[in-house]
Amino acid sequence: MIQAAAFHFVLLTSEGKGTLIKLVYFSRKDSSLESVGNGVQVEEVGLVTSSKKYPILDGKLHFAKFQTSKINECLDFIESKLLHGSCCSHQEISDKKQLLIKATGGGAYKYADLFREKFGIRLDKEDEMDSLVAGANFLLKLRICAVPREAFTYMEGQKDFVQIDASDLFPYLLVSIGSGVSMIKVDGDGKFELVSGTSLGGGTLLGMGMLLTNCQSFDEFLELSHKGDNRNIDMLVRDIYGVTGYSKLGLSATTIASSFGKVSFDNKELKDYKKEDLARSLLRMISNNVAQIAYMNAGHGQLKRIIFGGFFTRGHEYIMETISDGVQYWSKGKAKAMFLRHEGFLGALGAFKSYEKHGLGSLMGHHLTEQSPVASPR
Numbered sequence: 001m002i003q004a005a006a007f008h009f010v011l012l013t014s015e016g017k018g019t020l021i022k023l024v025y026f027s028r029k030d031s032s033l034e035s036v037g038n039g040v041q042v043e044e045v046g047l048v049t050s051s052k053k054y055p056i057l058d059g060k061l062h063f064a065k066f067q068t069s070k071i072n073e074c075l076d077f078i079e080s081k082l083l084h085g086s087c088c089s090h091q092e093i094s095d096k097k098q099l100l101i102k103a104t105g106g107g108a109y110k111y112a113d114l115f116r117e118k119f120g121i122r123l124d125k126e127d128e129m130d131s132l133v134a135g136a137n138f139l140l141k142l143r144i145c146a147v148p149r150e151a152f153t154y155m156e157g158q159k160d161f162v163q164i165d166a167s168d169l170f171p172y173l174l175v176s177i178g179s180g181v182s183m184i185k186v187d188g189d190g191k192f193e194l195v196s197g198t199s200l201g202g203g204t205l206l207g208m209g210m211l212l213t214n215c216q217s218f219d220e221f222l223e224l225s226h227k228g229d230n231r232n233i234d235m236l237v238r239d240i241y242g243v244t245g246y247s248k249l250g251l252s253a254t255t256i257a258s259s260f261g262k263v264s265f266d267n268k269e270l271k272d273y274k275k276e277d278l279a280r281s282l283l284r285m286i287s288n289n290v291a292q293i294a295y296m297n298a299g300h301g302q303l304k305r306i307i308f309g310g311f312f313t314r315g316h317e318y319i320m321e322t323i324s325d326g327v328q329y330w331s332k333g334k335a336k337a338m339f340l341r342h343e344g345f346l347g348a349l350g351a352f353k354s355y356e357k358h359g360l361g362s363l364m365g366h367h368l369t370e371q372s373p374v375a376s377p378r
């Protein structure tokens, strides 16, 4: 039904130099938007209101991502789905009001001209941190009646979904692991403080991974790391203290004493190491480091929850396990690492929510977060 196109929203977020463009759009239940198109994988989350009062909420959120280097694929997708004309009603379009699409991150600046030239639309820029926090709060407050849910812990190979009571959500530490890592203490809706960050993030992993292993993509790097053994690269406590470890200080024999430390003692060249082992070691180094800094910024265990977002984790079990172990280890079990199923779309979701400012909140308003059951096919 073409009429439904008036109610589709689209927004885009991308980091400046950028790796990925994330796209979130909403379609009404009666919309003709198909979930899959043009070879682009689109994940859907059904939003089903139980209340007759908000029938407009009957519909789906769609999530898609594109490599920044393939921006044209993203533009073609937007065009094929007619998303570029979806942010205003037909009346507004015919009134020649300027169309706008919400956008956040560096891409909101970088691609502004491209979007104007191609579609005649204005990218309405939303602040990156505001959007991250709004997106995280939105997901964490979803009152979910149907599984699978949004937030989960990952320990010992097990994923446990957690339903957080909205009245007990704040404060928490949001750790966004993208190219770099931002750590934000969130005290409420719109109430937050950037407390720390580190430049050793996903971009570091990918950049160093490409140099060390010649891999061409993040997925290829992950594939390698799956098969590797970091003990061939890292110096463990047992390499220094023997099999009993440094028990007096609680350092077990298998604790990594020095990432890549073994290499400094080997008289070897890069080609002598297995790419898989290098990948595994690098992955552990970055993940452990983020976990440790996160723990310190969570007030050494005072913030009970540390929520990890950003595309770095991407539901990858070994990354989540390493981060969880790190938080568990450093906080002596006081703090918990939590992950989100839509971890990479926080900024995009938050920018999407900001349509509320334009009086369009009935689509994505608080009613939704407080009243709607959510079903997801992921």
Ligand SMILES: Nc1ncnc2c1ncn2[C@@H]1O[C@H](COP(=O)(O)OP(=O)(O)OP(=O)(O)O)[C@@H](O)[C@H]1O
Residues within 6 Å of the ligand: 014, 015, 016, 018, 019, 020, 105, 176, 177, 178, 179, 180, 181, 201, 202, 203, 204, 205, 206, 218, 219, 310, 311, 312, 314, 344
């Ligand atoms: N398909 C992929 N291609 C590239 N990087 C990926 C991919 N999947 C996961 N990643 C990881 O995600 C990181 C980028 O994450 P994300 O897109 O959340 O951050 P960003 O918005 O680019 O960066 P920042 O938050 O620092 O602005 C990459 O550096 C890489 O480690």
Ligand SMILES: CC(C)(CO)[C@@H](O)C(=O)NCCC(=O)O
Residues within 6 Å of the ligand: 015, 128, 178, 179, 180, 181, 182, 183, 196, 197, 198, 199
């Ligand atoms: C610069 C941003 C905020 C861009 O998303 C992010 O990559 C980041 O927080 N990097 C780490 C910067 C720091 O060292 O605090």
